[in-house]
Amino acid sequence: MYKGGKIIASLIIFVGLLTIPFFYNMGKVNAGPEINLDTPAILALAPADQQCVESPEVMKANHMQLLNQWREAAVRDGQSVYINSQGKSFEISLQNTCLNCHSTEAEKASVTGGMSNPAFGSTQFCASCHDYNAVQPLCYTCHIGSKEAAK
Amino acid sequence: MKVLFSLLAVIVLILVAIMGAYTTSLHYTFGIIIPYLALTLFVGGFIYRVVKWGRSPVPFRIPTTIGQQKSLPWIKQNKIENPTSTLGVIVRMALEILFFRSLFRNTKTELSQGPKGPILAYGSAKWLWLGSLFFHWSFLIILIRHLRYFLDPIPFSIQILESIDGILQIGLPAVYLTDAFFLIAVTYLFLRRIFIPQLKYISLAADFFPLFLIMSIASTGVLMRYFYKVDLVAVKQLAIGLATFQPVLPSGIGAMFFVHIFLVSSLFAYFPLSKLMHMGGIFMSPTRNMISNNRMVRHINPWNQEVKYHTYEQYEDEYRDKMKKAGIPVEKE
Numbered sequence: 332m333y334k335g336g337k338i339i340a341s342l343i344i345f346v347g348l349l350t351i352p353f354f355y356n357m358g359k360v361n362a363g364p365e366i367n368l369d370t371p372a373i374l375a376l377a378p379a380d381q382q383c384v385e386s387p388e389v390m391k392a393n394h395m396q397l398l399n400q401w402r403e404a405a406v407r408d409g410q411s412v413y414i415n416s417q418g419k420s421f422e423i424s425l426q427n428t429c430l431n432c433h434s435t436e437a438e439k440a441s442v443t444g445g446m447s448n449p450a451f452g453s454t455q456f457c458a459s460c461h462d463y464n465a466v467q468p469l470c471y472t473c474h475i476g477s478k479e480a481a482k
Numbered sequence: 483m484k485v486l487f488s489l490l491a492v493i494v495l496i497l498v499a500i501m502g503a504y505t506t507s508l509h510y511t512f513g514i515i516i517p518y519l520a521l522t523l524f525v526g527g528f529i530y531r532v533v534k535w536g537r538s539p540v541p542f543r544i545p546t547t548i549g550q551q552k553s554l555p556w557i558k559q560n561k562i563e564n565p566t567s568t569l570g571v572i573v574r575m576a577l578e579i580l581f582f583r584s585l586f587r588n589t590k591t592e593l594s595q596g597p598k599g600p601i602l603a604y605g606s607a608k609w610l611w612l613g614s615l616f617f618h619w620s621f622l623i624i625l626i627r628h629l630r631y632f633l634d635p636i637p638f639s640i641q642i643l644e645s646i647d648g649i650l651q652i653g654l655p656a657v658y659l660t661d662a663f664f665l666i667a668v669t670y671l672f673l674r675r676i677f678i679p680q681l682k683y684i685s686l687a688a689d690f691f692p693l694f695l696i697m698s699i700a701s702t703g704v705l706m707r708y709f710y711k712v713d714l715v716a717v718k719q720l721a722i723g724l725a726t727f728q729p730v731l732p733s734g735i736g737a738m739f740f741v742h743i744f745l746v747s748s749l750f751a752y753f754p755l756s757k758l759m760h761m762g763g764i765f766m767s768p769t770r771n772m773i774s775n776n777r778m779v780r781h782i783n784p785w786n787q788e789v790k791y792h793t794y795e796q797y798e799d800e801y802r803d804k805m806k807k808a809g810i811p812v813e814k815e
Contacts, residue, residue, distance in 0.1 A: 332533070332536045332537050333536065333537070333538075333539055333540060333784060334536070335536060338532060338533070338536040338766075341765065342528075342529055342532055342533075345528070345762075346525060346529070349525065351629075351633075352629065352632035352633060352721075352725040353725055353726075353727075355632075355633050355725075356632070356633065356634065356722060356725045356726045357726070359634065359722075359726060361719060361722045361723050361726055361728060361730060363715050363716075363718065363719045364715060388734075391711075391713055392711035393711070395654050395655065396654060399654055460714075460715050462635075463634070463715060463718060464630060464631070464636075464714045464715065464718055465630045465636040465640065465641045465644060466655075466714075467641070467644075467645060469651065
């Protein structure tokens with residue numbers, strides 16, 4: 332091989348770059364966020380009410396659109412009731428509707444004055460999935476997030 | 483015809499992927515076995531091709547230059563375009579690989595009918611360079627961005643890259659600049675092969691197939707982000723499972739993901755067999771990566787046969803006795 336040393340060294344660097352994920356994750360446990368659908372708050376609801384605002388599939392895929400829609404309804408149009416695809420109505424409120432189920436008891440207890448929102452830092456709500464996939468919603472730019480809640 | 487053939491091939495791939503996506507029993511094959519297989523083929527094939535190239539001899543020093551050669555002290559040398567040092571070569575190669583220096587010099591030739599007969603005209607043509615630059619850089623950034631599925635925790639640098647990419651904050655989820663650039667650039671690269679007659683004439687199925695494949699990969703990616711959404715947490719679990727060699731197959735990922743990953747796997751597997759190997763090949767272009775010292779240093783053809791010498795001394799040693807007997811003078815007694 333001509334200039335074999337250089338070529339082989341370059342190939343090793345190339346393969347090294349390609350296999351970064353293998354080395355980076357070596358020995359780590361593949362643990363994604365676990366969202367409990369059986370928190371005390373959810374279990375306390377009547378079985379018919381245990382579904383989220385929309386079906387889990389719709390919520391997984393479209394919660395950001397729904398939150399945008401809620402924001403516009405509440406802040407710009409002054410509506411406070413959302414009627415879902417099955418005709419059920421929900422109060423448009425992150426604090427009172429979403430967080431009612433999607434939070435732990437300890438986090439709920441720490442809410443004081445309603446300014447800093449524990450939702451963003453909750454292991455049961457925004458942060459766990461969003462941190463896992465590095466999704467940074469624009470909510471955090473105004474609504475003070477997990478750092479504040481952690482204090 | 484060549485276009486149609488390539489399009490048909492990609493459509494068949496997409497149909498296979500859709501079949502896999504909607505057959506739950508095939509998810510393990512499409513989500514785990516095929517990606518592993520494709521990566522193995524990619525790495526193995528890439529190394530094979532590069533080593534094969536490395537074994538082929540380069541008989542002459544053949545750097546192409548567009549600058550003043552090192553000459554008399556009062557003539558200014560172009561140290562990058564006509565390098566006589568390793569550093570100069572490194573800079574030239576970097577310009578070539580990162581900014582496509584050669585392509586920047588691309589010209590177009592036009593023959594037109596003037597009043598006194600045909601006129602041959604040359605002009606600068608930068609569109610291909612611009613399109614390629616956008617295409618390759620967008621592709622690289624998109625590839626790096628995808629590391630967020632393969633690394634846990636996600637390094638800050640990748641998050642920064644992503645936030646810059648989505649800096650316009652249009653739409654929800656935010657539109658990535660690179661996605662738009664990539665789709666526009668790949669469409670341009672395709673259309674120029676269709677609409678420029680000379681280019682259409684020299685284009686092969688092997689030129690159109692990767693374009694269609696890359697287009698379909700980008701399209702499924704965009705579709706997956708905005709229209710046929712997939713469960714990203716499940717996707718990441720699958721990806722990390724692949725990266726830790728402990729594959730898991732979470733349920734309910736979404737069909738579009740399997741189409742996307744199958745097309746990406748096809749691209750990876752096809753890569754070493756195709757012209758896409760210019761990724762490795764560009765580093766090995768002898769006209770660009772050689773120091774331009776043709777006349778300063780004596781270069782010997784590496785495959786020159788070793789010549790067997792039989793010197794006069796050896797000759798005399800062999801026949802000294804006979805030479806003496808015959809009265810022929812010898813140098814050594």
